[in-house]
Amino acid sequence: MIHVEDLSVAYGDLRALDDVSVDIEPGEFVTVVGPSGCGKTTLLRTIGGLESPTAGRVSVDGDPPEVAQADARLGFVFQDHTLLPWKTALENVTFLRRMAGKDPDPEGARELLATTGLDGFEDARPAELSGGMKQRVAIARAIHLGADVLLMDEPFGELDEITRDEMSVEILRLWRENRKTVVFVTHSVPEAVFLGDRCLVVAGSPASSGPAASTTGDGTPGRVVAEFDIDLPRPRDESVFGSEAFGRQVAQVRGALHDDA
Numbered sequence: 001m002i003h004v005e006d007l008s009v010a011y012g013d014l015r016a017l018d019d020v021s022v023d024i025e026p027g028e029f030v031t032v033v034g035p036s037g038c039g040k041t042t043l044l045r046t047i048g049g050l051e052s053p054t055a056g057r058v059s060v061d062g063d064p065p066e067v068a069q070a071d072a073r074l075g076f077v078f079q080d081h082t083l084l085p086w087k088t089a090l091e092n093v094t095f096l097r098r099m100a101g102k103d104p105d106p107e108g109a110r111e112l113l114a115t116t117g118l119d120g121f122e123d124a125r126p127a128e129l130s131g132g133m134k135q136r137v138a139i140a141r142a143i144h145l146g147a148d149v150l151l152m153d154e155p156f157g158e159l160d161e162i163t164r165d166e167m168s169v170e171i172l173r174l175w176r177e178n179r180k181t182v183v184f185v186t187h188s189v190p191e192a193v194f195l196g197d198r199c200l201v202v203a204g205s206p207a208s209s210g211p212a213a214s215t216t217g218d219g220t221p222g223r224v225v226a227e228f229d230i231d232l233p234r235p236r237d238e239s240v241f242g243s244e245a246f247g248r249q250v251a252q253v254r255g256a257l258h259d260d261a
């Protein structure tokens with residue numbers, strides 16, 4: 001379980017997040033949605049042990065995130081795929097697992113690449129792959145690492161809308177088949193609703209509430225202003241986008257964002 005309690009994070013005078021509490025159950029798919037600059041990445045990085053709390057606590061299965069990270073229990077997928085350009089798709093997938101000192105499993109990596117639609121591209125280098133394919137490699141790498149928790153920060157942010165929709169369906173399938181806990185950050189409300197069991201709405205503008213704010217640090221820190229259970233049936237596929245229930249949930253989440261703005 002991921003436990004976040006009364007978490008605040010500041011960068012110097014800038015209070016990026018204030019008093020955030022959330023528990024995430026094993027196997028849950030939680031989405032975090034909010035406008036740019038509200039502290040989503042900060043929240044994800046703190047859960048991942050890449051930032052330290054200024055106040056409050058974060059734990060992953062009872063351990064500090066740094067410990068979970070060192071044990072390769074956390075997998076990251078960022079907007080920028082962060083693949084090594086000189087390695088092939090297959091080498092990129094197996095590399096982190098090897099670095100983490102786990103048993104190599106090249107067959108598993110090949111299978112994973114095949115199930116993510118990259119059959120035949122094992123030996124291609126990142127420069128030879130499309131944006132969507134590179135993100136598939138990055139996702140395969142995180143799953144192959146054997147992490148229980150996937151922390152995803154706008155992983156489809158650079159992709160065109162059609163590829164994005166395809167990738168959304170794909171990530172749900174991989175999640176179903178691999179039983180991961182996912183925390184998925186996005187600024188897209190439809191994406192947050194389509195993917196999540198639960199959607200956290202974050203609002204705040206730590207540095208933009210006037211010219212003085214960025215220097216004095218009295219902007220509004222990011223907070224979780226609403227939380228929604230997304231009760232769309234699973235498995236979900238593209239047909240969900242057109243459903244009335246989907247439209248209703250999207251409107252609800254948008255309402256919470258705008259109420260706060």
Ligand code: ADP
Nearest residue numbers: 011016035036037038039040041042043206207
């Ligand atoms: P989001 O991911 O929602 O766009 P971030 O978590 O990246 O938001 O940023 C929240 C606030 O913290 C922003 O005002 C941003 O400028 C600031 N911030 C983020 N990272 C740093 C950092 N390393 N140093 C200083 N300020 C930062």
Ligand code: MG
Nearest residue numbers: 040041042153
């Ligand atoms: Mg961000």
